[in-house]
Amino acid sequence: MREASVGNAGRAVALALGAALVAAGCTVQGTGADGEGHSPVRIDVTGAPPKHTPAGDRLSGGPPSGEPRTDEPRSPEPRTDEPRSDEPRSDEPRSGPDPLPARVLWTRGDSGREVRELQARLRQVEWLVDGPTGTYDDLTERAVSGFQGKRGLPRTGRTDTVTWQRLLDMTREPGKWDLYLMGGQPAAAPDPRCTTGRVLCVSKSSRTLRWMVDGRTVSTMAVRFGSQRTPTREGVFEVYWKSREHWSTLYDTSMPYALFFSGGQAVHYSYDFAARGYAGASHGCVNVRDEAAIKDLFAQVRNGDKVIVYR
Secondary structure (H helix, E strand, O other): HHHHHHHHHHHHHHHHHHHHHHHHHHHHEOOOOOOEOOOEEEOOOOOOOOOOHHHHOOOOOOOOOOOOOOOOOOOOOOOOOOOOOOOOOOOOOOOOOOOOOOEEEEEEEEEEEEHHHHHHHHHHHHOOOOOOEEEEEEHHHHHHHHHHHOOOOOOOOOOOHHHHHHHHHOOOOHHHHHHHHOOOOOOOOHHHHOOOEEEEEOOOOEEEEEEEEOOOOEEEEEEEEOOOOOOOOOOEEOOOEEEEEEEEEOOOEEEEEEEEEOOOEEEOOHHHHHHHHHOOOOOOOOOEEHHHHHHHHHHHOOOOOEEEEOO
C-alpha cells in the first residue's frame, strides 16, 4: 500500500511539474541522430511572437551567421509626401508655356500716319525706296519681310511689336518732310486772295497747290520749290503761256505741262520730283510729281488765270 501511495504521489508530483513547465514554457534538450545533444531549443507555447534570438541560438537550418535576418526590421519606406530625388524641387525653375506671339501693329491694307512713319524708317535703313505713302502696300510688305529676315525674325511681312522695336532701335525720329518726302501732306488754308476767281493757290509752308474756282477747291497736289540759290518768287501772278511738251534750253531738261507765270518760272511736271521727292529742288519752278494731276490741271487752266504764291 505504501509503495502504491508513494508511486501515486510521485506521479502526481511529476504531472504537476510537467504542467508547470508547459505553462511557463520550458527548455528541452534535443538529441541528434548521433545521440549527441544539440543546443537547447526553447519551445514557446504561450502564442506570443518570438523574441530576438542571439546568433549562437539560431534554429537548425536558419541563415548562417553574417547574413541578414528575415525577422529584423526593414529600413523605413520613403514618405510619399517627400519629393523623390528624380523629381524637380519646387524651388527649381520649371519650363512654362511658350510665349505668346508678338502683337501685330500694322499689316497690308492699313493706312495712316503710323504707317507713314514705318515707311519713313524703312527708307532710313534702305529697305524701302518709294514713299512714304501712308498706305501699307505690297512694297511695304516686302520691305518689312526683308528687314525681318535679315535680323532672324519670322518673315511675315506684318509689322509686329518685336519688328517695330528693332526698327526703332536702328533709326531716328522722322521729321515732317521725311514723313511726306513724296507728298501726301495736307494743304494749308488758302490765302484770302485765292477765294475769288480762278486761282492756282500755292502754299510754301505746306508745299501744296490748290486749284480753286470761286472759292471752291477743285484739286490739290504736292509741289516742290527752288533752292536758296534759285528761289521761287512769291506774290500775285497770272498764267501767260502754256507749253505741253516744253524743254528748258537754259537747264537742258524736260518741263512737261508747263504753265508759265513769272519769267522762266512755271508750274510743271518733274521727273526728278517723282523719283526723289523733297530730297531735291527745282531751279525756281513749282514742280509737281503727280503726272495725272498736272495733266488734268493743264487741261483746265487758261491763260490769264491767277497764280498766288505765299508762305
